[in-house]
Amino acid sequence: MIYASLWMLLTSSARFVDVTEEAGISFHHRNGGGADKHLVETMSGGGGFWDYDSDSDLDVYLLNGAASPGLYRNEEGRFTDVTEEAGLKASGYSMGCAAADYDNDGDIDLFVSSFGPGHLYRNEGDGTFIEVTQAAGVGGVVFAASAAFADIEGDGDLDLYVTTYIEYRLDNPVYCGDRTLGRRTYCHPNNYAGAPDLLYRNEGDGTFSDISVEAGVSLKEGKGLGVIFTDIDEDGDPDIYVANDAVMNYLFQNLGGGRFEETALALGVGFDEDGRAEGSMGVDAGDYDGDGKLDLFVTNLESEGNTLYRNLSDGTYADTTYAAGLALPSLPWVGFGTGFFDFDNDADPDLFVANGHVMDHASALSDATRYAQPKQIYENEGGRYSDISRSAGEPFAREQVGRGTAFGDWDDDGDPDLLVMNNNDVPNLLRNEAENGNHWTLLRLVGRASNRDGIGAVVRVEASGRKQMDELRCGYSYLSMNDLRLHFGLGTAERIERVEIWWPSGLKETFLDLPIDSRLLIQESGVIYRLP
Numbered sequence: 457m458i459y460a461s462l463w464m465l466l467t468s469s470a471r472f473v474d475v476t477e478e479a480g481i482s483f484h485h486r487n488g489g490g491a492d493k494h495l496v497e498t499m500s501g502g503g504g505f506w507d508y509d510s511d512s513d514l515d516v517y518l519l520n521g522a523a524s525p526g527l528y529r530n531e532e533g534r535f536t537d538v539t540e541e542a543g544l545k546a547s548g549y550s551m552g553c554a555a556a557d558y559d560n561d562g563d564i565d566l567f568v569s570s571f572g573p574g575h576l577y578r579n580e581g582d583g584t585f586i587e588v589t590q591a592a593g594v595g596g597v598v599f600a601a602s603a604a605f606a607d608i609e610g611d612g613d614l615d616l617y618v619t620t621y622i623e624y625r626l627d628n629p630v631y632c633g634d635r636t637l638g639r640r641t642y643c644h645p646n647n648y649a650g651a652p653d654l655l656y657r658n659e660g661d662g663t664f665s666d667i668s669v670e671a672g673v674s675l676k677e678g679k680g681l682g683v684i685f686t687d688i689d690e691d692g693d694p695d696i697y698v699a700n701d702a703v704m705n706y707l708f709q710n711l712g713g714g715r716f717e718e719t720a721l722a723l724g725v726g727f728d729e730d731g732r733a734e735g736s737m738g739v740d741a742g743d744y745d746g747d748g749k750l751d752l753f754v755t756n757l758e759s760e761g762n763t764l765y766r767n768l769s770d771g772t773y774a775d776t777t778y779a780a781g782l783a784l785p786s787l788p789w790v791g792f793g794t795g796f797f798d799f800d801n802d803a804d805p806d807l808f809v810a811n812g813h814v815m816d817h818a819s820a821l822s823d824a825t826r827y828a829q830p831k832q833i834y835e836n837e838g839g840r841y842s843d844i845s846r847s848a849g850e851p852f853a854r855e856q857v858g859r860g861t862a863f864g865d866w867d868d869d870g871d872p873d874l875l876v877m878n879n880n881d882v883p884n885l886l887r888n889e890a891e892n893g894n895h896w897t898l899l900r901l902v903g904r905a906s907n908r909d910g911i912g913a914v915v916r917v918e919a920s921g922r923k924q925m926d927e928l929r930c931g932y933s934y935l936s937m938n939d940l941r942l943h944f945g946l947g948t949a950e951r952i953e954r955v956e957i958w959w960p961s962g963l964k965e966t967f968l969d970l971p972i973d974s975r976l977l978i979q980e981s982g983v984i985y986r987l988p
Contacts, residue, residue: 469800470833470848472874472886479885480535481516481528487880488522488549489816492629493642496571496599497521498814499621499681501792501859501877502552502935505866508542509583510563512975512987514866514939516875518883519550519568533867543585548572552860552935556605557908558614559662564909564940569600569618578662593664594656599624604931606685606694607907607960609714613658614907614930617673619680619698622648642815645701645735650679653698657714672716673708680706682739684932686750687914688723689771692962694912697725699736699754722772725752725765729775734760735790738861738934742796742805743925744780745839748916750927755791755809755934758825762786762794762809782807782834785843789829790814793861793934797872799833801894801945803922807834807841810858810876810934828855831876831884849889856881864939870896870973872943877935895946895972900987901928904980905961909940912960919949919972946972 487497503518509529516528516535527544528535539545549571555564563579573595577585589595599621605614622645632643652674656664668674673696682699689695689709696708696716704726708716720726728734735757741750749767756762761783765773777783789811796805811829819826833848834841845852860877867873867887874886897917901910909930916925926942946952952970959965959980967984970976975987 469890469892470835470844471889472849472851473889474851474884475887476883476885479533481883481885482537483518483526483528484882485518485878485880486521486523489880491640493632493640494626494629495622495624495642495645496549498642498816498879499601499859500549500551500935501879502550503860503875503877503883504553504555504862504937505864505875505939506555506564506566506937508555508564508566508579510581513868514864516866516885517544517553517566517937518877519553519935521549525550530866538583542583543587544577546575546587548575551600552602553937554603554605554616554931555937556614556911556930556940558605558616558658560613560908562908567594567603567616569603571599573597574600574618588662592662593666596654596666598651598654601681602683602931602935604683604685604929606912606930608657608694608710610693610960610962611660612903612905612907612961613660614909614911615658616656616664617683617685617696618654618656619683620651620653620678621645621681621701622679623651624648641817645679650677650703652676653678653680667714671714672718675706675718677703678706679703681737682754682932682934684739684741684929685912686741686927686929687912688750692958697739697741697752699739700733701737702735703733705736705754724773724775728760728763729777732760734763737792738794738809740795740932741927741929744796744805744836746804746924748923748925753794753796753807755794758790758813759787762791780839781841785832785834788824789832792859793876793936795861795863795933795938797863798943798945799872799888800835800890800892801871801896801947803919803924803945803947804836804838806836808832808861808863808874810861812857812859812879826855828857830855831858851884851886856884860935861933862936862938863933865898865941865943868975870898893948895949897944897946897952897970897972898975899942899944899955900940900975900977901942901957902977902979903959903961905963906959906980910959910980911940914958915942916956917944917952918954919946919952922947922949941975
């Protein structure tokens with residue numbers, strides 16, 4: 457077994473290169489840390505990929521805590537800071553973001569969650585944005601974390617979910633640490649009351665209504681950090697999974713009509729296999745075992761291990777973290793940003809985790825841990841994962857305080873890249889250089905009866921007899937927004953035999969005999985284009 461593991465490390469096809477500076481990104485996250493040890497300082501670090509100017513390549517947006525955010529426009533592989541001219545130099549303490557076309561006008565808008573009031577920016581289609589927060593009705597003053605868009609009622613426009621962490625005030629912080637020694641530390645979230653999340657319904661006229669209470673998602677015990685919309689029960693409407701810190705995670709099943717029922721305990725995704733609540737941060741869904749069902753992955757605190765919930769195809773889930781090889785490698789670390797992604801294009805989803813402790817004096821607490829921690833990448837080997845981080849390149853040997861992580865093919869070469877946001881540090885734009893000859897496809901969906909971005913669509917791809925499935929989600933990982941194009945690795949396939957799309961409107965479409973190594977734009981109702 458030892459020799460087999462060594463061989464896998466030596467032969468891994470993973471190779472990532474940090475090109476942040478080379479690509480023109482000069483951003484530095486500032487957490488505003490000071491002697492008072494406000495908890496918000498150590499939780500921040502969000503951003504992501506999005507095509508804000510509709511030129512078919514991914515731009516980068518990076519959020520800041522105590523300084524201004526940064527918008528970087530992709531100009532043929534090099535980024536230019538256009539924050540001020542775009543109108544996105546917001547004040548306040550930013551946490552996370554989600555980007556989607558909430559007004560269905562053909563360009564991607566932006567929501568920024570904050571410690572304090574959130575911000576909604578409407579894309580004007582000319583490279584600039586206008587803040588419409590108050591007019592739209594989404595400016596709740598909370599300690600917010602992650603956000604996500606989806607169409608909860610199937611009416612063709614996108615609604616917004618915002619996780620809310622804890623009840624916290626700067627003017628009345630809890631003292632944690634040793635007063636005698638004058639050593640103050642960041643507090644555990646158990647020292648604070650939880651706060652109910654927010655669900656805003658899109659009214660289709662540019663405004664939103666807060667339906668959190670009537671929808672059944674306003675639970676005061678939650679301490680929400682990560683969130684995804686995903687159709688857990690495959691009934692055609694999006695459910696909501698929330699990663700809560702140190703209390704039970706939530707699964708809100710969509711009952712229709714804007715109503716949800718919390719069912720995490722009944723379905724097996726509220727706690728780990730020992731019935732313990734975990735310090736959950738990041739979350740994603742993916743079909744890791746190739747059975748056509750979406751599984752759930754959640755990152756947690758050190759000594760807990762990250763958690764993989766396998767979809768048992770009967771509406772329930774089982775904790776298969778140890779069986780999948782993901783438990784032991786994650787025990788020493790504190791996981792935040794995460795996602796399933798097929799880095800080597802071999803037609804199965806691998807995993808990435810950004811790690812970083814929440815206590816800046818972690819090394820004084822234990823010789824086994826530290827504040828800055830290494831990133832991890834896990835290769836999928838038939839439904840079981842191997843930690844191949846040590847052979848994945850220099851960025852995986854470097855230790856930083858990892859927080860949000862975004863996934864997307866920013867250089868348009870057919871393999872997914874990474875953008876890692878680090879607390880009080882520079883980000884990492886990691887270019888994927890896995891050269892193994894495997895093929896791929898990148899699908900951009902455009903809804904007509906469905907929302908413009910096609911968010912919520914379920915896509916199944918068959919190539920060389922191998923079947924894959926994924927779902928277009930806006931908002932996953934931790935505090936991050938990701939490429940709205942769906943990437944599928946195709947291995948050695950020479951053609952795509954079949955693509956099936958279940959649109960949020962209920963329409964099912966099938967496309968046959970499609971090309972490999974292509975970026976395809978598919979419009980609802982049977983129109984498909986091959987992009988250059």
